[in-house]
Amino acid sequence: MSNLNEKMVSLGTQRSVIRELFEFGKKRAAEIGAENVFDFSIGNPSVPAPESVNRTAVSFLSEMDPVVLHGYTSAQGDAGVRAMLADSVNRRFHTSYTADNFYMSVGAAAALCCCFHGLCNQGDEVVIFAPYFPEYTVFAQGAGAKPVIVPADTKAFQIDFDALRQVLTPAVKAVVVNSPNNPSGAVYSEETVKKLAGLLEEKSKAYGHTIYLISDEPYREIVFSGTKVPFLPDYYRNTLVSYSWSKSLSLPGERMGYVLVPSEMDDFDQVYAAVAGAGRALGYVNAPSLFQRVCAACADETADISIYETNKNLLLKSLRDMGYQTVEPGGTFYMFPRSLEADDTAFAERAKAYNLLIVPGCGFGCPGHVRISYCVPTERIERALPAFEALAKEYRAKNS
Ligand code: PLP
Secondary structure, eight states: OOSSOHHHHHHHHOOOHHHHHHHHHHHHHHHHOGGGOEEOOOOOOOSOOOHHHHHHHHHHHHHSOHHHHTSOOOTTOOHHHHHHHHHHHHHHHOOOOOGGGEEEESHHHHHHHHHHHHHOOTTOEEEEESSOOTHHHHHHHHTTOEEEEEOOOTTTSSOOHHHHHHHOOTTEEEEEEOSSOTTTOOOOOHHHHHHHHHHHHHHHHHHTSOOEEEEEOTTTTOBOTTOOOOOGGGTOTTEEEEEESTTTSSOGGGOOEEEEOOTTSTTHHHHHHHHHHHHHHTTOOSOOHHHHHHHHHTTTOOOOTHHHHHHHHHHHHHHHHHTOOOOOOSBSSEEOOBOSSSOHHHHHHHHHTTTEEOEEGGGGTOTTBEEEEOOSOHHHHHHHHHHHHHHHHHHHHHHO
């Protein structure tokens, strides 16, 4: 036994299920050819960043004073960048934010860590809805908070309000929502959002302290025709928004996002200072200078995300025709069908026999389901359909 921090050693050594699948995929590709392995495990955007991203980056690199461009920015991000973002958000959501409402972060991951560390004292509870992005529990625990999971509403992947009421105790400091959702693809309806806001108001009043809502929105723009994503600060003023350009601009490796702290919230100055203080304590210093500027300049754009809707339509219809049960995603590039046996790990393992790589739902706090990431070329889905059919057929034969 070493005298290191065992928790960190274990986080650093455990291979995630997705990583395992990735390694398996590589091995199978070497055996049978990459075109015969149907990898739906990773949520890495498959479309390139828009051309304007490269153009903007090149123009900063060739035209800006390199000492400034490659220098430290203010800890909370360059003031001009934050002013541009405020303008962009104000145009889209009819708000009146200023640069002072934005804290630039190293992707949504760091934005979330700044929120958890900034808001929570040791032992405070953070409510998380299943199915959830698995890193939420790691980030919350890293901040000394206790994650409390609300079981999934598996009918529509909205919110099971009875289950939420049961966990909303005075120990709760924050509630995290992620809509459009990884892994279900669900988008919270306005009705859900209003009900959630009402309940958080009620409980904050009853307990005499604010329950903050953290809205994690890396998929905000990736929604399918007709789907509206309510802007949460309009419904609940104590909302912090965690945003990222990893998915909308296909820039996950550039690590750029922000925390939006609306001025209307309780103790705004203190909350903003706490978010910035958390960034300082975590050693983030400032988000990368070049890509702060690029993302601000391209904030009104997205990559060509239309392929995700094409893929969703193809996969949804085909899987339903084969007998799979799945809630229709309103956005993202994930689908979360029921596994064809109760044990989702066994089911995902069985899928590997058909070279289908899909992720068991238990890792997202929602057993009995599997996640399919369809941020892949459409042609991969077309070629994978016979494998999904053969898998379904095997289970039909087993169950008959
Ligand atoms: N939140 C959710 C729901 C995600 O799916 C991801 C990444 O997949 C993140 C946060 C982290 O995003 P980023 O790359 O911006 O750190």
